[in-house]
Amino acid sequence: MGSRTKLTSFLCLVFILSFVQAGRPEEADTAKYPSRPVTLIVAFSPGGTVDLGFRLLAKEAEKHLKQPIVVLNKAGGGGSIGVAAVASAKPDGYTIGQTPGQTVFVMPFLEKLPFNPAKDLTYIMQFAEATFAVIVKSDSPFKRFSDLIAYARQNPKKLTYGTNAPAGIANLITEQIAKKEKVQLIHIPFKGSPEAQVALLGGHIAFTAGEFNYSLVESGEIRVLALFAEKPRADYPQIPTLKELGYDIPCPVFHTICGPKGMPDGIVKKLEDAFTKATKEPAFIKGVQELRIPIVYRNSKELTEYVSRNYEVFGKLITEMGLAK
Numbered sequence: 001m002g003s004r005t006k007l008t009s010f011l012c013l014v015f016i017l018s019f020v021q022a023g024r025p026e027e028a029d030t031a032k033y034p035s036r037p038v039t040l041i042v043a044f045s046p047g048g049t050v051d052l053g054f055r056l057l058a059k060e061a062e063k064h065l066k067q068p069i070v071v072l073n074k075a076g077g078g079g080s081i082g083v084a085a086v087a088s089a090k091p092d093g094y095t096i097g098q099t100p101g102q103t104v105f106v107m108p109f110l111e112k113l114p115f116n117p118a119k120d121l122t123y124i125m126q127f128a129e130a131t132f133a134v135i136v137k138s139d140s141p142f143k144r145f146s147d148l149i150a151y152a153r154q155n156p157k158k159l160t161y162g163t164n165a166p167a168g169i170a171n172l173i174t175e176q177i178a179k180k181e182k183v184q185l186i187h188i189p190f191k192g193s194p195e196a197q198v199a200l201l202g203g204h205i206a207f208t209a210g211e212f213n214y215s216l217v218e219s220g221e222i223r224v225l226a227l228f229a230e231k232p233r234a235d236y237p238q239i240p241t242l243k244e245l246g247y248d249i250p251c252p253v254f255h256t257i258c259g260p261k262g263m264p265d266g267i268v269k270k271l272e273d274a275f276t277k278a279t280k281e282p283a284f285i286k287g288v289q290e291l292r293i294p295i296v297y298r299n300s301k302e303l304t305e306y307v308s309r310n311y312e313v314f315g316k317l318i319t320e321m322g323l324a325k
Contacts, residue, residue: 053291054071091263109325123300129254134228
């Protein structure tokens with residue numbers, strides 16, 4: 001073999017090896033991930049139930065990830081500020097965060113956001129969901145959910161209810177029920193669920209839809225008529241879910257872990273595994289039970305499909321209600 005042929009062969013080999021190596025950095029990064037602390041962005045203020053739930057999960061997940069998970073609160077914009085920070089982060093697995101249901105399924109259709117929840121995020125796992133329900137005062141004449149519907153049917157535009165926001169998930173679900181039952185309700189939005197409950201206890205509205213104070217149930221001041229949930233709750237076995245009442249309406253009030261789009265599959269898998277194992281840790285289970293947060297799990301594939309499906313559902317609903325911007 002001539003010297004020129006040998007040189008050509010050598011250069012070809014160098015080129016091939018360089019090409020192969022060029023495709024390996026991602027694999028190398030995945031193999032050594034994580035090599036430093038991971039930041040978990042929570043889209044709400046510190047100290048609340050949601051924040052505490054994520055901190056419990058992070059504390060257990062870091063044991064399996066072998067690196068600290070630093071919780072960073074970025075509240076504001078109904079959760080959109082925190083989610084925007086995640087969506088704009090480098091997709092290397094070192095910045096992940098929370099995706100509130102309102103931010104994912106409602107806000108994109110009401111206002112312009114700097115991200116598209118269906119396209120600009122990687123959904124890693126779901127570990128829990130919020131508890132939304134229809135509640136009345138304990139001395140209310142409405143003993144069952146069907147009593148509310150019967151009254152609304154006989155008294156058009158007289159049944160008042162409160163939620164934590166106009167065009168919020170609780171409001172949209174309630175209006176979907178009203179549409180199916182062909183009844184007209186009067187919606188009164190409040191600044192938050194606690195304010196709506198105060199109005200309920202004061203006798204100013206007939207019922208509220210959304211989150212509620214568990215201590216009011218335990219003290220006998222309010223009664224839960226229906227759960228905005230897709231599966232029965234172990235802590236409220238006697239309370240029917242909307243599905244059990246015949247309403248096939250999604251209730252996406254979840255607590256999830258997400259990252260920016262473009263994350264390597266290997267890194268997503270490591271995060272999914274660590275957070276999944278965290279949900280099985282006794283300390284996490286005990287902690288969320290004390291916070292009254294129900295564990296509802298979906299893996300990355302299931303959660304991605306769930307978001308994609310219900311993003312379309314809520315977009316259609318909001319458009320039909322004439323609320324889309």
